[in-house]
Each structure stands twice: as C-alpha cells, then as structure tokens.
Amino acid sequence: MIPSRRIKHCRVCGNPTDYRVPADDNRDRAICTSCGEIHYENPINVVGTVPYWGDQVLLCRRNIEPRRGLWTLPAGFLELGESTAAGAQRETDEEAGAHIELQGLFTVLNVVRAGQLHLYYLARLQDTVFAPGPETIEAQLFREDEIPWDEIAFRTVRETLLHYFADCRRGEFGVHAGDVS
Numbered sequence: 001m002i003p004s005r006r007i008k009h010c011r012v013c014g015n016p017t018d019y020r021v022p023a024d025d026n027r028d029r030a031i032c033t034s035c036g037e038i039h040y041e042n043p044i045n046v047v048g049t050v051p052y053w054g055d056q057v058l059l060c061r062r063n064i065e066p067r068r069g070l071w072t073l074p075a076g077f078l079e080l081g082e083s084t085a086a087g088a089q090r091e092t093d094e095e096a097g098a099h100i101e102l103q104g105l106f107t108v109l110n111v112v113r114a115g116q117l118h119l120y121y122l123a124r125l126q127d128t129v130f131a132p133g134p135e136t137i138e139a140q141l142f143r144e145d146e147i148p149w150d151e152i153a154f155r156t157v158r159e160t161l162l163h164y165f166a167d168c169r170r171g172e173f174g175v176h177a178g179d180v181s
C-alpha cells in the first residue's frame, strides 16, 4: 500500500479535495473540488548523523513521542531551504548539542511503508561535551557491546548502527543503501 497523507483541504483556497487520477497521470491525487489544484505527495526526508568518538557512538534518549524513552541517533525532518548535510548538522546540534565535524554520507534507507527516506552521515565528535535540547532526555556514548539494542527507537537507526560497527571491524566505511520495512 502506498502511504498517503490524506489531504482533506486545498492548500491554495481551503475548499475540500477529492482523491482521483488526474488526466495524463496514473495514481490518485488530492485534487481541489473548487480551484482544481493538484496536491502531489512525496516521501519525506529524514536526515541524521552517526556521531562517533573512538570506538563509541553517541545516542540520544527521546523525550518526545513517538518512542519516548527509547534511544536514537540524532535525526529529524529535513527543512525547506536546507541541504541534507546542513539538516543533519542542525539535528545533531538541536538533539544532542554535540560538536561535530560532518563527514561522508553513510546510509540511505527507504522506509516505503511510512513514505520516508532516511539519510545518515558519519560525524566525528570534536569533544564529549553534550548539551541536549528539549527533545532529548540524555545523550550518552556507547561502545558496541553497550548499545541498548532492545531499546532502539527506529529500524533505520538499528540498521545504521549495525552497518557502522560492521564497517569498524572491516576498517573501511562505505555508503549503504537499502530498504527497511
């Protein structure tokens, strides 16, 4: 099933929309019943980082729903006017208050079921002074054998961490693309 955000009202004129297939198209779109505006819905981008310090990775315990109390890598929705790298840097600052040197793209994970695309960058921590924002209960460094695998908030975070520690063992870091159900 293709996720839809079920747009009920036109973003241009505020009148009700109706889902139907526009001319020369092949799928349902929310079309305004008054002005005819077609509202296209596309996957949302989530951007984040894998902040590392030696053999440790920085995780944040979520202070917001969904998955409050569980651990995540710093990540959030990409904003308009922002590059993916800038968004990853901003989320790391907002959620962990961590000082990082942003490095290469690390994982590209489709979450087709949720209509999302998650991108994680590697980020070298410059120090271990963290100042978590209101969305985070605490920010903490973990070695691989300390990772709370049963308390990870999202599948893409789990996948990214698995790739990270596998690459650490290999001694070589690549870009990992895949699908998460």
Ligand SMILES: [Zn+2]
Pocket (backbone or CB within 6 Å): 010, 011, 012, 013, 014, 015, 032, 033, 034, 035, 036, 037
């Ligand atoms: Zn309209």
